[in-house]
Amino acid sequence: MKKWICLFMVCFLLWGCQTFKTEKLDIQGIQAIPYETLTEKLDEDVTFLLYIGRPDCGDCQEFYPVLEAYINEHQGTGIYYLNIKEYRDQAREEDATQEEKDFYENLYQRLDFDWTPTIQKITNGQVVQTYQYLDEDYFEIKDRQKQLETKQYFLDAFETFMDDYFEEETI
Numbered sequence: 372m373k374k375w376i377c378l379f380m381v382c383f384l385l386w387g388c389q390t391f392k393t394e395k396l397d398i399q400g401i402q403a404i405p406y407e408t409l410t411e412k413l414d415e416d417v418t419f420l421l422y423i424g425r426p427d428c429g430d431c432q433e434f435y436p437v438l439e440a441y442i443n444e445h446q447g448t449g450i451y452y453l454n455i456k457e458y459r460d461q462a463r464e465e466d467a468t469q470e471e472k473d474f475y476e477n478l479y480q481r482l483d484f485d486w487t488p489t490i491q492k493i494t495n496g497q498v499v500q501t502y503q504y505l506d507e508d509y510f511e512i513k514d515r516q517k518q519l520e521t522k523q524y525f526l527d528a529f530e531t532f533m534d535d536y537f538e539e540e541t542i
Contacts, residue, residue, distance in 0.1 A: 393418050393494055398449030401442055406478060409453060413481075413496040420449075420536060424488040425456035431488045434504045437526065438488075441533055448537050455487065490529075492536055502532040 396412075396419040404412075404421075412419065422438060424431035442448050455478060461467060462475035479485065483498050492500040504525055512518040 395419070398451060399447075400449050401439060401452050402449060404451040404453055406453065406458065406474075409451070410481075412451075413493065416495050418492070418494040419451060420533075421482075421491045421493055422450050422452045422488065423455060423482065423484055423491065424452065425454055425459070427456055428487045430505050434488045437504075437529065438490075441530070445533075445537065448533070450490070453482075490532065500532070500536075502529055504529065 394417050396417050398419060401422065409421070424435065426432070438450070442450065455475075458471075458475045458478055462472045464471070482491065484491070484501070484503075486503050486506065488504045490502040491498045505522070509518065509521055509525070512521060
C-alpha cells in the first residue's frame with residue numbers, strides 16, 4: 372500500500388511540475404479591440420499585448436507613431452488597442468447610468484492601470500507585465516536636457532519591453 376501511495380505522490384508531483392504552453396495570440400498590426408471582446412480574451416488561456424490609450428491624450432498622440440513604427444518595422448508583430456475614450460465619454464455624460472459609470476471604473480480596476488498610454492502583457496487573464504510611456508515625474512523635470520534623457524529612457528524601455536515579448540517563448 373505504501374508503494375502505491377508513494378507512486379501516486381511522485382506522479383502527482385511530476386504532473387504539477389510540468390510547464391504548460393499558453394498560446395500567444397497571433398495579432399498583426401495594431402488592432403482595435405472592444406472591451407466586450409477583450410473580456411472574452413481575458414477568460415481564455417492566451418497571452419497577448421494590449422495597448423491602452425485614447426486619441427485625445429497628448430502622451431498617446433506622441434507615443435502612437437512610436438508604437439506604429441515598431442510594429443511596421445518588426446514583421447509578424449501586433450498588439451490589441453483599447454481606446455478608452457468611448458467608455459470615459461459615456462460614463463461622464465450627464466444622463467449616464469450607474470452601469471456605465473461602474474463599467475468605466477471597472478475597466479481601470481480590471482486592467483490595473485492609471486496612466487495612458489500603457490501597454491500590458493496579459494497571460495491567462497492576468498496582467499503579468501506593464502510598460503507605461505512617461506509619468507508624472509517626467510513632467511516635473513525643469514531641465515530640458517534631463518527631460519530629453521528621461522524621455523529616451525522611456526523609449527528604450529519600450530523597445531526592450533516589445534523585443535522581450537516577441538522574442539520569448541510562451542510558458
